Amino acid sequence: MSSDLSALWTAIPQVLEGLGITVVLTAGGAALAFVIAIVFGLLAGSRALLVRGFARVVIEFFRGTSLVVQLFLFFFVLPRFGIPWLEWPPLVAGILAFGFNYGAYGAEVVRGSITAVPRGQWEASTALSFSPAHRMRRIIIPQAWALMIPSLNNLLIQLLKGTAIVGFITLFDLTVSIEKLRIATDLFFAYSVGLLLYFVLAYILTLGMNALEVRAKHRLGQGESLRDALRFRSPVTRGRTAA
C-alpha cells in the first residue's frame, strides 16, 4: 500500500495532466453541445417542414450512430479531405464529436421542454401580440429552462464519463493516465483512484446544475432562493419556511 501511495505521488503530474484533458474535453464538449442543443431543439420545433426536416436529419444522425465512429470521423476522416481548416488537433476532434453527439440528445431535451411549457403561456403571449421570436425568448425559453436542467445534468455527466474513450484518438486523458498508474501500482488501487476522480468531477457538475435548477425555479416563483437553499439548516426548519 505504501508503495502504491508513493507510486501515486510520483504519478500525480501525469494524473493531473490527464484530468486536465478530461476537464477541457468535458467543458468544451458541453459548451458546444449546449449551443447545438438550443439551436437544433428550436429548429426541430419549427413549423416550416424543411427546417424541421433538416434538424431531424442532423439529430437522428448523431443520436443514431456510434460515438466512437463519430470520434473517428472527426479525427481520421475529415482532416484527410485536404481542406486546411479541417486539419484540427485531436482535442478539437474530440470536442466536436462530443459536442455533436450530446448536442443531438440535448436538442430533444430542449424541444421537449419547450413543448412542456403550458399552452396558456403561448396563448397569453399571442393575445398580447408578441412576435414568435419575442415569445420564445422572453416567455417560453425562461420557463423551459427550469424544466430542461435535470435532463441536461444527466447528459452532462454522461458526457464526462463518455470522454473516457478519447484514448482512441491519441489524447492523454484521465483514463489513459490511470492506465499508466496501473503499471506502477496494481489494478485495484489504480482503478479505485480513477473511479474516485470521475465521481468527484461528476458530483461537482451535479452540484452546479442543482444550483442552476434551484435558481431557475425560484425565478418562476417555485421553491426557495439559491441563497436560502445554500444556508445550512435542518430539513425540519427548511420544510417550515417553504410552507
Add this chain to the structure above:
Amino acid sequence: MPSPRDIDPSTPAIRFEGVEKRFGDNVVLQGLDFEVARGDRVTLIGPSGSGKTTILRLVMTLEEANEGYIFIDGQPLTHTDEGGKRVALKERHRNEMRKRIGMVFQQFNLFPNMSVMENLIEAPVHVLGLSKADAVERGRELLARVGLVDKEDAHPSSLSGGQQQRVAIARALAMDPEILLLDEVTSALDPEIVGEVLEILRDVARTTDITMLIVTHEMHFARDVSNRVMMFDGGRVIEQGDPETIFTAPTHERTKSFLSAVLGT
C-alpha cells in the same frame, strides 16, 4: 391600415360571416353570423360545449375558422375573400389586428418568470413601443384601478387567484384594447373571491367604451354588464336580446331550461 379610433362608428367591432369551426369530425360552430357593435357588451351563454369559448378564441386568433370570415372594424381578421376564394392572411396582418384585441383567460396565464409590473409592461414596451417609464406609469395606474398598488414587485405565484386575475385584467387593459374578451374569468376562483374580480370588470364597463365579448356562468354579472345576451346551443345562436328579456322572458325552450338550471329556479 386606419387606426381603430378613426373608423366609422357604425362599422361593427366584430362581425362573423358564415363561420364554421370543426375539431376533427366534431362541428363546434356552423354557419355562424353575428355582429357586435362598437362599445357593445355582449355575453354568450349556453351549455358547455356549445362553442362560446371557441368564438372568443377565434376572435383572438388562437383558433382558425374552417369556413367563413371574421371582421374586426370591417377588416378581415385571418382570411379574406378574393374572387370567391378563401385566402389566408399573413401573420403580419394578423398580428396588427391582434393589437386591437385583449383577452383575459380562465387560468389567468400570468408569466411566472416576471414580476407583476414586468407582466404589465412587457407588451406595451415591446409591442406598442412605449418607453419603459411611460409603461410603468400606466402600469401603476392600472394596478391602482384593480386595487393592487403594493404588488408591483410581487411574484405572480405569491398572489391569490383573485389577485392574479386582477393583474391579468390590468395586463390586458395595458394594451389599450378596443375589444376585450373575457373567457370564464371567474370559473377558476373561489366563490368568495369572484365578487372582487367582477366588481373590477363592472368598473371597466362603466368607465370605458371598450367593446366586450363575455363568456360567463355568472348570470348576475351578465345582467349588470351586458346590453345583449346571446344564447348558444349546438354551435348556433338560438336566441338573443337584451338581458332583461332573455333572463325574465326567454321564448326558446332550450333557453328556459338552461336558465332554470344555472339560476337554480
